[in-house]
Amino acid sequence: MSRRYDASEIEPKWVKVWEDERTFEASEDPSDDRQRFYALDMFPYPSGDLHMGHAEAFSGGDAVARFQAMRGHNVMHPIGWDAFGLNAENAAIKRGTHPSEWTYANIEQQAASFRRMGMSFDWTRVVRTCDPEYYRWTQWLFLRLFERRLAYRKNAPVNWCPKDQTVLANEQVIQGCCERCGTRVERRDLTQWFFRITDYAQRLLDDMDELTEWPERVITMQRNWIGRSEGARVTFTIEETGDEVEIFTTRPDTLWGVTFFVFAVEHPLVKELAEVGGTAEAIRPLQERVRATALTAREEADTKEGVELGVHAINPVNGERVPCFVAPYVLMGYGTGAIMAVPAHDDRDFGFARAHDLPIRIVIQPEGKRRDAATMTEAYDHEGVMVNSGPFDGERSPGSIAKVARWLQEQGHGEPAVTFRLRDWLLSRQRYWGAPIPIVHCPEHGEVAVPDDQLPVLLPDDVDFQPGGESPLARHPTWKRVACPVCGRDAERDTDTMDTFVDSAWYFFRYCSPGFDGAPFRREDVDRWMPADQYTGGVEHAILHLLYCRFFTKALFDMGSIGFVEPFPKLMNQGQVIYGGASMSKTKGNIVEPMPIVERWGADTMRLMMLFAGPFEDDIDWKLIAGDPNRRPGVTSWLGRVFSAVDDAVKRGEVEEPAELVRAAHKAIKGVTEDCERFRYNTAISKLMVLTNEIRSTLDAGGGALEAARALTLMLAPFAPFAAEELWRVDLGESTSTWTASWPRFDPTLVVEETVTLVIQVDGKVRDKLEVAADISEGDAVEAARSSAGARRALDGREVVKEIVRAPRLVNLVTRTT
Ligand SMILES: [Zn+2]
Ligand SMILES: [Zn+2]
Numbered sequence: 006m007s008r009r010y011d012a013s014e015i016e017p018k019w020v021k022v023w024e025d026e027r028t029f030e031a032s033e034d035p036s037d038d039r040q041r042f043y044a045l046d047m048f049p050y051p052s053g054d055l056h057m058g059h060a061e062a063f064s065g066g067d068a069v070a071r072f073q074a075m076r077g078h079n080v081m082h083p084i085g086w087d088a089f090g091l092n093a094e095n096a097a098i099k100r101g102t103h104p105s106e107w108t109y110a111n112i113e114q115q116a117a118s119f120r121r122m123g124m125s126f127d128w129t130r131v132v133r134t135c136d137p138e139y140y141r142w143t144q145w146l147f148l149r150l151f152e153r154r155l156a157y158r159k160n161a162p163v164n165w166c167p168k169d170q171t172v173l174a175n176e177q178v179i180q181g182c183c184e185r186c187g188t189r190v191e192r193r194d195l196t197q198w199f200f201r202i203t204d205y206a207q208r209l210l211d212d213m214d215e216l217t218e219w220p221e222r223v224i225t226m227q228r229n230w231i232g233r234s235e236g237a238r239v240t241f242t243i244e245e246t247g248d249e250v251e252i253f254t255t256r257p258d259t260l261w262g263v264t265f266f267v268f269a270v271e272h273p274l275v276k277e278l279a280e281v282g283g284t285a286e287a288i289r290p291l292q293e294r295v296r297a298t299a300l301t302a303r304e305e306a307d308t309k310e311g312v313e314l315g316v317h318a319i320n321p322v323n324g325e326r327v328p329c330f331v332a333p334y335v336l337m338g339y340g341t342g343a344i345m346a347v348p349a350h351d352d353r354d355f356g357f358a359r360a361h362d363l364p365i366r367i368v369i370q371p372e373g374k375r376r377d378a379a380t381m382t383e384a385y386d387h388e389g390v391m392v393n394s395g396p397f398d399g400e401r402s403p404g405s406i407a408k409v410a411r412w413l414q415e416q417g418h419g420e421p422a423v424t425f426r427l428r429d430w431l432l433s434r435q436r437y438w439g440a441p442i443p444i445v446h447c448p449e450h451g452e453v454a455v456p457d458d459q460l461p462v463l464l465p466d467d468v469d470f471q472p473g474g475e476s477p478l479a480r481h482p483t484w485k486r487v488a489c490p491v492c493g494r495d496a497e498r499d500t501d502t503m504d505t506f507v508d509s510a511w512y513f514f515r516y517c518s519p520g521f522d523g524a525p526f527r528r529e530d531v532d533r534w535m536p537a538d539q540y541t542g543g544v545e546h547a548i549l550h551l552l553y554c555r556f557f558t559k560a561l562f563d564m565g566s567i568g569f570v571e572p573f574p575k576l577m578n579q580g581q582v583i584y585g586g587a588s589m590s591k592t593k594g595n596i597v598e599p600m601p602i603v604e605r606w607g608a609d610t611m612r613l614m615m616l617f618a619g620p621f622e623d624d625i626d627w628k629l630i631a632g633d634p635n636r637r638p639g640v641t642s643w644l645g646r647v648f649s650a651v652d653d654a655v656k657r658g659e660v661e662e663p664a665e666l667v668r669a670a671h672k673a674i675k676g677v678t679e680d681c682e683r684f685r686y687n688t689a690i691s692k693l694m695v696l697t698n699e700i701r702s703t704l705d706a707g708g709g710a711l712e713a714a715r716a717l718t719l720m721l722a723p724f725a726p727f728a729a730e731e732l733w734r735v736d737l738g739e740s741t742s743t744w745t746a747s748w749p750r751f752d753p754t755l756v757v758e759e760t761v762t763l764v765i766q767v768d769g770k771v772r773d774k775l776e777v778a779a780d781i782s783e784g785d786a787v788e789a790a791r792s793s794a795g796a797r798r799a800l801d802g803r804e805v806v807k808e809i810v811r812a813p814r815l816v817n818l819v820t821r822t823t
Pocket of ligand 2: 494
């Protein structure tokens with residue numbers, strides 16, 4: 006009787022065996038000389054049970070870990086939870102429970118699901134960012150940054166979500182709305198904590214050279230986010246007051262085209278200049294409206310709106326006086342909050358000039374052409390030749406930009422300069438479920454660090470965490486009252502909590518030193534395991550999370566705590582799991598969950614469906630691949646065929662394997678190995694399917710297949726670990742796990758492609774001969790024939806009207822109808 010495949014019989018059994026044998030624990034034995042491999046997956050939010058996105062990401066991450074273990078590495082594959090945050094807090098409010106209760110229950114649930122899926126996690130290294138044992142070190146790291154002035158407080162306009170009742174980072178505002186709840190974001194002025202990530206802007210760019218194995222689009226997104234631009238700082242003087250106003254421009258070559266000057270509404274000089282110009286009343290409505298507008302909405306501000314201030318700015322390069330305006334399209338947060346306006350060569354300035362009937366002067370003309378300012382319909386921002394520009398007439402732009410910048414410096418009007426789009430990281434949140442900021446405010450000593458030996462500053466359980474505009478911790482009757490660590494007098498704790506991106510900016514270090522209570526990690530542990538060998542996770546973290554991890558790593562390097570500046574030189578983004586072309590969501594009612602699939606068909610089936618669906622980085626449309634949920638999936642049927650093939654091969658025993666099967670097996674080993682190295686899991690699995698068929702037909706023809714069956718079983722382990730373990734240990738009689746088995750090797754002499762001679766004719770005469778693969782396609786044969794030297798010579802440019810193809814032996818190119 007043939008071997009039956011039943012996931013429900015074998016999977017729970019191996020979950021228990023792996024647990025008992027502690028199969029997946031990374032070795033810290035100093036005599037273990039295997040090379041280390043840190044397989045890092047982005048840790049999940051515990052916002053319910055695992056979803057399809059987790060199933061996809063972790064199926065791929067687990068394949069990495071298992072493949073590398075079998076390739077002879079000492080693998081560390083840890084797991085943890087990014088467990089603080091608004092998600093948990095809002096869910097708890099909705100359910101009338103405590104965020105901690107809700108969070109820990111979800112962690113339990115997800116951990117059970119991960120175990121049931123057979124993920125190869127080292128469970129001795131778990132981190133949960135909401136454990137006091139963990140956030141003690143988040144606070145400790147905050148204090149190290151505070152000591153270095155990399156954490157600081159300032160009053161700043163911030164984005165405020167009226168629904169979530171908290172501050173949002175610019176990054177969390179999407180088209181003027183809260184990323185989380187979609188509510189229109191407002192603007193407030195609040196004193197907030199920031200990390201000075203802008204100090205690292207240039208290094209965050211430069212060190213990208215080390216990220217050779219990151220997806221190109223992630224590199225581009227980070228580069229754009231940091232947004233470096235080169236140009237010059239130039240000083241204008243206000244004629245009426247003598248005030249010097251600095252501007253930054255990326256186009257100092259257009260300085261001779263300045264026809265007006267614009268201040269941001271919040272610019273500190275505006276009040277004084279409006280008084281001098283007699284326009285204080287005129288600009289008031291604009292000031293009030295801007296104050297009530299969300300910061301990000303300002304980026305889409307109407308360029309036509311603005312009010313004249315009644316004063317003038319003197320252009321240092323030609324002494325011209327131009328009128329000053331105040332307008333919302335100029336932002337205080339970018340550059341210096343004031344701009345020189347060059348309407349001929351900047352779109353926004355052009356719109357403003359046309360609306361206010363201001364002069365437009367062309368100072369860059371396209372090569373060999375003449376544009377006319379009166380008839381221009383848009384700004385000209387391309388290359389050209391400088392005109393009307395005094396000493397620079399005839400110079401070519403943009404090459405002249407650096408020249409002008411140097412000249413400005415010589416003349417004492419300005420200097421070459423660089424600016425970045427990147428802003429400092431706003432980290433304080435007025436919500437409950439986060440790590441408290443370990444600072445005490447003393448009336449006399451100001452911001453005082455909580456001494457290290459008093460960490461963690463515990464988050465109290467008995468807090469009314471309903472959102473209410475101020476931090477819930479401020480409403481606690483006693484929590485904030487504390488003695489100043491310096492003078493002992495009455496002082497108050499900071500009542501904000503940290504952005505959860507702080508928690509996740511360093512968790513991968515903690516995995517290296519689980520339970521260590523002297524510091525966030527031991528230097529020697531991190532030296533052994535890091536940088537991580539592979540980081541796998543969603544592209545939604547392409548900017549913030551990865552940027553913050555990189556910033557923390559550089560700061561730790563500067564503190565001498567680690568010896569490298571990039572935490573994960575290799576990054577892989579899996580695709581999303583969508584349904585019917587759309588993302589899954591409750592409102593669309595199209596949510597599919599992984600655990601019911603695991604219960605019904607097995608974890609191996611769920612993994613195979615995910616990984617077989619397409620290239621790992623591509624989106625998976627579950628509607629297209631899953632079909633009828635009650636029908637046995639194709640990959641399950643295949644596992645059934647694998648079971649009977651391996652079992653039959655074992656029963657057949659040590660019978661000689663035919664040369665074709667040996668060759669097929671070695672070709673499969675070569676192909677699957679290469680596919681695994683490049684995350685081509687879908688093609689790896691299809692090669693295993695082909696090999697299964699080869700084994701079956703060999704057995705049916707009376708041949709032996711034991712070695713091929715062993716190779717198939719081992720190569721199955723990264724994708725369907727339960728089935729592989731069962732076959733390996735039960736059918737093939739091995740005593741240890743596939744995890745510790747060696748990945749099969751191939752003999753290079755057995756994988757050489759067979760070749761044949763392709764005869765190439767032109768009009769029936771032999772003109773060339775080529776060695777080609779025996780299985781060459783007709784199209785490839787024609788392509789090879791047409792590009793062969795002999796055929797090209799014979800054709801001599803004549804048109805081929807017909808191709809006669811007998812792949813792989815013959816191609817006849819016919820040039821005229823006969
Ligand atoms: Zn919101
Ligand atoms: Zn004090």
